[in-house]
Amino acid sequence: MPGIENTSLTSFYVTPQFYENTLADVKRMEDDFLPVSVERKDEAERVLLKEARLLDELRLEEWLSLYSKKCLYWIPTIPGGGDPRKEVSIAFDDRRRLEDRVYRIRTGYAYSQLPLSRTRRMITNIEVTEGSNENELLIRSNFCLHEFRVGVLRSFAGWTGYKLQKENDDWKIAMKMVNLIDSDQAHKNLTFML
Amino acid sequence: MTKWDWDYLIQDDRVHRFVYTDPEIFELEMRKVFGDTWVYLAHESEIPNVNDYKTTYLGLRPIIVSRDNDGVIRALFNRCTHRGATICRTDKGNTRNFICPYHGWNFSNDGRLNGVPWGRDGYGESFDKNELNLKQLAKVESYRGFIFGTISDDICSLQDYLGNAKELLDQWIDRYEGELVVRSSAHRMTLEGNWKFVFDNAADGYHVSFSHRSLLAVGERYNLEQDKDMTYFGKNPDRSPMYVQYLGNGHVFLDQRPMYNQVGDRWEQQRPQPGREAYEKTIREKFKEKAEDYLDWTAGAQMNLSIFPNLLIIGNQIQVIEPISVNQTQLTWYATTVDELPDEVNTLRMRSQEDFPAFGEPDDVANFAECQRGLSIPEVEWVMFNRGYNVPDRQTTDKRGVITAPVTDETPMRNYFQEWKRLLSVERRKVNCQE
Numbered sequence: 001m002p003g004i005e006n007t008s009l010t011s012f013y014v015t016p017q018f019y020e021n022t023l024a025d026v027k028r029m030e031d032d033f034l035p036v037s038v039e040r041k042d043e044a045e046r047v048l049l050k051e052a053r054l055l056d057e058l059r060l061e062e063w064l065s066l067y068s069k070k071c072l073y074w075i076p077t078i079p080g081g082g083d084p085r086k087e088v089s090i091a092f093d094d095r096r097r098l099e100d101r102v103y104r105i106r107t108g109y110a111y112s113q114l115p116l117s118r119t120r121r122m123i124t125n126i127e128v129t130e131g132s133n134e135n136e137l138l139i140r141s142n143f144c145l146h147e148f149r150v151g152v153l154r155s156f157a158g159w160t161g162y163k164l165q166k167e168n169d170d171w172k173i174a175m176k177m178v179n180l181i182d183s184d185q186a187h188k189n190l191t192f193m194l
Numbered sequence: 195m196t197k198w199d200w201d202y203l204i205q206d207d208r209v210h211r212f213v214y215t216d217p218e219i220f221e222l223e224m225r226k227v228f229g230d231t232w233v234y235l236a237h238e239s240e241i242p243n244v245n246d247y248k249t250t251y252l253g254l255r256p257i258i259v260s261r262d263n264d265g266v267i268r269a270l271f272n273r274c275t276h277r278g279a280t281i282c283r284t285d286k287g288n289t290r291n292f293i294c295p296y297h298g299w300n301f302s303n304d305g306r307l308n309g310v311p312w313g314r315d316g317y318g319e320s321f322d323k324n325e326l327n328l329k330q331l332a333k334v335e336s337y338r339g340f341i342f343g344t345i346s347d348d349i350c351s352l353q354d355y356l357g358n359a360k361e362l363l364d365q366w367i368d369r370y371e372g373e374l375v376v377r378s379s380a381h382r383m384t385l386e387g388n389w390k391f392v393f394d395n396a397a398d399g400y401h402v403s404f405s406h407r408s409l410l411a412v413g414e415r416y417n418l419e420q421d422k423d424m425t426y427f428g429k430n431p432d433r434s435p436m437y438v439q440y441l442g443n444g445h446v447f448l449d450q451r452p453m454y455n456q457v458g459d460r461w462e463q464q465r466p467q468p469g470r471e472a473y474e475k476t477i478r479e480k481f482k483e484k485a486e487d488y489l490d491w492t493a494g495a496q497m498n499l500s501i502f503p504n505l506l507i508i509g510n511q512i513q514v515i516e517p518i519s520v521n522q523t524q525l526t527w528y529a530t531t532v533d534e535l536p537d538e539v540n541t542l543r544m545r546s547q548e549d550f551p552a553f554g555e556p557d558d559v560a561n562f563a564e565c566q567r568g569l570s571i572p573e574v575e576w577v578m579f580n581r582g583y584n585v586p587d588r589q590t591t592d593k594r595g596v597i598t599a600p601v602t603d604e605t606p607m608r609n610y611f612q613e614w615k616r617l618l619s620v621e622r623r624k625v626n627c628q629e
Contacts, residue, residue, distance in 0.1 A: 009416065014469030016476070016538070053570035077379040085541040086530035087378045089548055094468035100412050104553060109407035113558035150563075186524045191556045 005069075007095040013070040014094050019085055022072060025131075025175060026081045029140050029161045033129035038135070044128045044137050047164060047171045052121050057191050060102045063193070067174040068165055073098050075178045075194055090183070090190060101193075110191065117192035121145040125159075135166035136174075147192060155194065157181050198222075204615040207580040207608060209458075211569040211624035214388040214577070219618075220520035227503050228253025228615050229446070232342040233506035234514060235259050235269055237528065239375035240286065245303060248286040251516055252331065254345055258282050259341060261292055262304040268306050269331040269343040274328070292328075296395050303329050339374070340505070343460045358441040358596050366507050370491055372534035373557065376512065380573055381527040381551045387562035389504075389517040392525060393610070396500040396508070396559055397438050397446035399601030400581060402427035405561050409553045413465060417600070423465050423494070426453055436601035442594075444502025444613035446606035453498045455497060460496065461489035465553075477538050490537065492542040494550075500611060510547055520568050527551050579604035579611070 024191065035041075052062040067073070075090035076082055084092050093101060105113045125142040139162040140172075151156050157170050163175040178194040195237040198219065203210040213219055233252050235260045240248050247260035249272060256272035258281075272280045274294040281292045281301065292301045300308040304398060305328035314321060331343040335352035338359070342352050353360060367374055385392075403410070412427045426434060433440065434453035454460050461474075478485040494509030506513040517570065528549045531540050569577070582588050582603030589599035599605040 010471045011466065011469050012471045012475075015472045016541075018469070018472075019541070076380060082379065085537065085544065086531070088381050088527075088544055090381060091552060092468060092545060092548055096466060097468055098384075100415065102457070103415050104408045104412050107408045107411040109411060110557060110562040111405065114560075181210070184379060184382075186384040186526070188384045188386070189556055189559065191552075 008065075008067045009096065011094045011096055014072075014148065015144060018072075020137070021141075022074075023083065025138065025163050025178055026161065028138055029177075030080075033127045033138070033140075036128050036130055040130075040137065041126075043127045043171060044139050044162075044164060045126055047173065048123055048126065048139065048141060048162070051173065052123055055118050056121060058116060060105065061194070064099065064102060066173050067095065067098065067176075068167060068174045069095055070162040071098065071173060072177075073173045075180070075190070076185070077183050079181075079183055080179065081177065089191065090187075105191070106178065112189055112191040113152050115149065116190075117147050117149040118149045119192060123160075129165060131165075136173065137171070138162070139164065149192075154188070158183070198618070200615045200619050204611050207583040208578050209605075209611055211536045211551060211575055211577060212298060212613075213570050213614075214566065215520060217520045218581050220388075220517070222618055224253040224517065226620065228517065229345040230620070231279060231346075231503055232344050232349065232352050234288075234340060234501065234613060235334075235343045236341045237339055237376040237512065238267070238336055239373075239377065241267070241480065243288065245288045246286070247282065247289065247303060249282055250571070251282065252345070253517060256280055257331070257343070257576070258292070258303075259343075260303040263302070264304070264314060266304065267336060267341055268304060268332055269334045269341075270301075270303075270328045271330065273329070274299055276310075276330060278438070281328075282458060283388050299326075337508050338363070340457055355443055356501065357445065358594055359443075359445040359501055362441075362447060362497065363501070363507070366495050366497055370532045370535065372424050372532040373486075374530050376528045377531045378529040379547070380529065381554065383525050383527075383551070383559060385523050385525065385558075385559040385562050386521060386523055387523060387566040389412055389515050390512070391498060391522040391562035391565055392499065392523060393446075393503065394607050395562070396498055396506045397606035399427070399431055399436060399438055399448055399450040400604065401558070401561075403431070406554055407556050408557060416466075423463055424450075432600040432602050434601065437598050438601055438603055438606050439599075440597040440606055440609035442596070444539070444610045446500045446502075446610055448498040448601065448606070449496075454496055457490060458486045459490075460493035461486075463496065464493040464546065465549055467492075467542060467549060468544065469545060473538055473542050477536070477542075481536065487603045488536065489542075491532065492539055492546050494546065500606075502613065509550055510543060511551075523562075525555070527555075579607040583608065592597065 051066055066168050073093040078087050105112050114127050122144045128137055128139050131138050145156040158180040161177040164171040165174040235250055236248055241261045244265050247258050250257050258270045258272045260268050262268055272282055274281050276299050279296040281294045290303055298311040302308055307323050307326045332345050334345040335345045337352055410425050410428055436450055439447040477488050481488055499507040504515040510530050512528040514526045582599050589597055591597050597605055
C-alpha cells in the first residue's frame with residue numbers, strides 16, 4: 001500500500017484495530033459529555049446542519065465530501081450498536097461502499113430510488129465533547145426524519161453518534177452511527193441516506 | 195368445495211392475478227400452504243440451551259419455539275388456553291415457565307398447564323387441567339439444525355419432504371469446516387407485495403440483468419476486466435452453464451456455482467466489502483495455505499435454494515418469508531456465522547452479508563410492490579411464466595424427476611405453482627409428499 005491509500009477503491013483502513021477504536025468511541029457516547037467551548041459547539045453543529053441540508057436537497061456528491069477518506073457510516077440493527085464483527089448491520093459502510101451507495105442511486109436504475117425519496121430531517125439535543133485529542137469531536141444528537149416516496153409519508157426517529165476529525169482546518173465526519181429506535185425491526189426501503 | 199376453480203387459476207404457463215391479490219385465497223393459503231407443508235420455524239442455534247425459546251409465526255399463527263427442560267424442541271401455539279392472550283411477548287429468552295400476563299395461568303415450556311391462580315378451588319368437577327395444556331403443532335422435526343413444523347398430522351417425514359432439496363442443503367451446510375450457526379441479529383424488511391413474489395424471484399435468473407441493473411453497474415465503477423458477482427448475467431445468461439431446477443414438493447433451485455470453478459474464484463469475483471484488502475492481508479499472513487478457502491468462505495455460496503414455502507437459502511444467509519396479508523410480506527435475512535472459523539473470517543462474512551440486502555434486494559422489493567399495483571387492474575388477468583415453455587430440447591428431466599432448464603427459464607414458477615394448486619385443491623388435511 002505505497003503512498004496515500006485511495007479509499008474510493010481499496011479498504012486497507014478497516015482493520016481489526018479500526019473495529020476496536022470504533023467500539024471505544026461508541027462506549028464514550030454512553031457517558032456524560034464534558035462540555036466544549038461555545039465556539040467549538042457551534043462549529044460542530046454547523047457540520048451537522050450542513051449535512052442534513054445536503055442530504056435533504058439530494059446533493060449527495062457534496063455530502064460525500066463532508067466525510068473523511070477513512071470514514072464509517074454505520075446503521076446497526078442492534079439498539080446501541082452491538083459488536084459489528086459479530087452482528088449484521090443495516091449499513092456498515094467504509095468510504096468505498098458509501099461511494100457505491102451514491103453511485104448506485106445515480107445510475108438511474110436503482111428502482112428502489114425511482115422516484116427518489118424526498119426527506120426533511122430535524123436535529124436536536126446536540127451534545128458535543130472532545131475526542132481523544134483536540135482535533136477530534138464526539139457528538140450525539142436526536143433526529144426526526146420524514147420521508148415521502150410513492151404516495152406514502154413515513155417517519156423515522158433515533159439518535160446519531162458522530163466523530164468529527166479536523167483535516168486542514170475543516171471538520172470532516174469520520175464516523176456517523178445512526179441508531180433508529182426500531183433498528184431491530186423490519187423497514188420498508190432504507191435506500192435513502194439516513 | 196370452494197368457489198375457486200384452481201385449474202382455471204393455475205394453468206401450465208400462466209396464473210391468474212387473483213392468486214396474488216385475493217384476500218380469501220390468501221386465507222386459504224395460510225391454512226393449506228402454511229400449515230399442511232413443513233414450514234421453516236427457526237434454527238437450532240437460536241435456541242442452543244435447555245429452556246431457550248424464540249417467538250415466530252407459522253403463517254399468521256404466533257408460535258413459541260422452545261427447547262424444553264428435557265431438551266426436546268417444541269412449537270407451541272402462543273395462545274393462552276384460557277382467554278386467548280399470547281403468553282409470550284418477547285422475541286427470545288430463557289424460561290422454564292410461561293405465565294400468561296392476563297390472568298396468570300402458568301404453563302411449562304413443554305406446554306403443560308402447571309396451574310391456575312389460587313389453586314383449583316374456584317373450579318368445578320368438569321375442570322380438567324390436562325385438557326387445557328398449550329396446543330402444539332402436530333409435528334416438529336429438524337434437519338441438520340433447521341427446525342420445521344406442520345399442523346398436518348399425516349404429512350410425510352421432514353426428510354422425505356425436503357426430498358431432492360436435501361442434498362443441496364447438505365452442500366450448502368458442508369461448504370465450511372465448522373458449524374453454520376445463527377448468532378447475529380437479523381436484517382429485516384417489509385414489502386408491499388404478496389409473499390409469492392419473493393418465492394417466484396428466488397429462482398428467477400431472468401430478472402437479474404434488469405431488476406439489478408444498478409447493482410451490476412456498481413461493479414463497473416471499478417473498471418476491472420473480470421466479472422464481479424452476478425455481472426455475468428449481463429451477457430446472454432442462457433449461454434452460461436448456470437441453470438434452474440424444479441426439485442419437487444414445491445422446492446426450486448438456481449445454481450450460479452458453475453461460474454466459479456476454482457478455489458479463490460468466489461473471493462476474486464465478490465463485490466468488495468469493507469475491510470476487504472486489510473483482512474485479506476491478515477488472513478493470508480496468518481493462515482497461509484488455508485487462506486484461499488477462508489477468503490472464499492467469506493463470499494456467498496452462489497446457491498439459491500428455495501424450500502417451499504418459506505425458506506430461502508441465498509448467499510450465506512437464511513432468508514425467511516413471513517406473509518402478513520395478501521399484499522404485505524416481511525422478509526427476514528438471518529446472517530450466519532461459522533463456529534470454529536477465525537474471527538477475521540466471520541467479521542468479513544458479516545460485511546459480505548450486508549451487500550445484497552442493501553444493494554440488490556431493495557430494487558426487487560420495489561418491483562414486487564409495483565407488480566402488486568399492476569395486478570390490481572381487473573381487465574388484465576394473467577401473470578405469465580412462459581419463458582422456455584414448449585421450447586423443444588430446452589429442459590431435461592432426470593430419473594429423480596428433477597427438471598433442469600437454462601437459468602432464465604420460468605420452469606421453477608410453472609412447476610411450484612402446480613404443487614401450490616395441489617395443496618389448495620385438497621379438501622381435507624391430508625398431504626402426501628412426492629418420493
